[in-house]
Amino acid sequence: MTAVRRMPVKPQEIRRIHRLVARAAALPDVRAEVEANHDDNRWWPRTIADPRVRMLAAGWSTRISYRMIDTYAEVIRSARALGFDALAASTEGELAELVRPLGLARTRIGYLRSLAELLQEWSKEGVDPLSPSADNDELIDDFARRVRGASYKVAQCALLTARGYHCGIIPVDSGMVSKLAPALGLDLPSGAVAHERMRHALEAAVHARPDDFRSLVTEHNYRIALPEDTEPTWFVHLVSIYFKRLYLNGPSAQLCRRRPLCAKAVGCSHRDRAEQPRGTR
Numbered sequence: 001m002t003a004v005r006r007m008p009v010k011p012q013e014i015r016r017i018h019r020l021v022a023r024a025a026a027l028p029d030v031r032a033e034v035e036a037n038h039d040d041n042r043w044w045p046r047t048i049a050d051p052r053v054r055m056l057a058a059g060w061s062t063r064i065s066y067r068m069i070d071t072y073a074e075v076i077r078s079a080r081a082l083g084f085d086a087l088a089a090s091t092e093g094e095l096a097e098l099v100r101p102l103g104l105a106r107t108r109i110g111y112l113r114s115l116a117e118l119l120q121e122w123s124k125e126g127v128d129p130l131s132p133s134a135d136n137d138e139l140i141d142d143f144a145r146r147v148r149g150a151s152y153k154v155a156q157c158a159l160l161t162a163r164g165y166h167c168g169i170i171p172v173d174s175g176m177v178s179k180l181a182p183a184l185g186l187d188l189p190s191g192a193v194a195h196e197r198m199r200h201a202l203e204a205a206v207h208a209r210p211d212d213f214r215s216l217v218t219e220h221n222y223r224i225a226l227p228e229d230t231e232p233t234w235f236v237h238l239v240s241i242y243f244k245r246l247y248l249n250g251p252s253a254q255l256c257r258r259r260p261l262c263a264k265a266v267g268c269s270h271r272d273r274a275e276q277p278r279g280t281r
Contacts, residue, residue, distance in 0.1 A: 003137035004152075004196040009204040016184050017205040018212055021236055024243035025216040033242040038224040038235065042069060044161040048076070051130060051162040052084040052119060058157035059111040059150060063104060066245075071101045088116040107149050114148040115158075121146070129162050136169050140196070152195040166230040170202045170237045179248040180240060202240070206231050 024030050040046050043061050048054045057076045064072045099108045129139055143155035156171040172195045181188050188194040206213050210231045256262040
């Protein structure tokens, strides 16, 4: 396995990441979403005991809007009740009926079949994706190359859910690449590899300043269970992705146009001055 090489992250990039995460963590609507999804994520629930089904859920969550989360959750509950082995042995028709509410049946069935094949190959090769000593970068790269329909962003999510929320992986979706990266001043390459480059940058920032990121939980009174012996990568992922959804997808009128240079980014004096009529400054 040859993982995407990690590039050095510049000190100013680390500062910008911390600055934006700190500002986002202070927003009440972001905090509400993080609290609702940190300890037991609605998309990738920890109540799924089988890590194979967790990886399946991560792949099947792609191209599902927030409006469909209840429908998606019901499909995942049905898949969990059947069990991974039974799913892998199901006919095309049975699987098509199962995933019909989610759409893209052929793609989702192909993902399941290919995932089952990879897990069998990993077992033969002696690769344990749950081993604490396993390398996240290598697992993600191998998963992305060998599972049909699993780009880097899907591989990141699948390995995160399999290994646990606090395994050190910060998944990066397309919106984080296209909207959050510019807000952070991150210069990313084009193509799927951008998801890995951004993941590396976010993880490097948390690794460089774990106590500073962890202190945001206490400072803003987050009601979450954050293990003491882990870097707060899962917390940073949730803060980042919900800030992106709530403030960048629009974008929000509260967002400063001078980001990433503006230290506040949201609700700053730049925005207020920009709204003043000409001749009043």
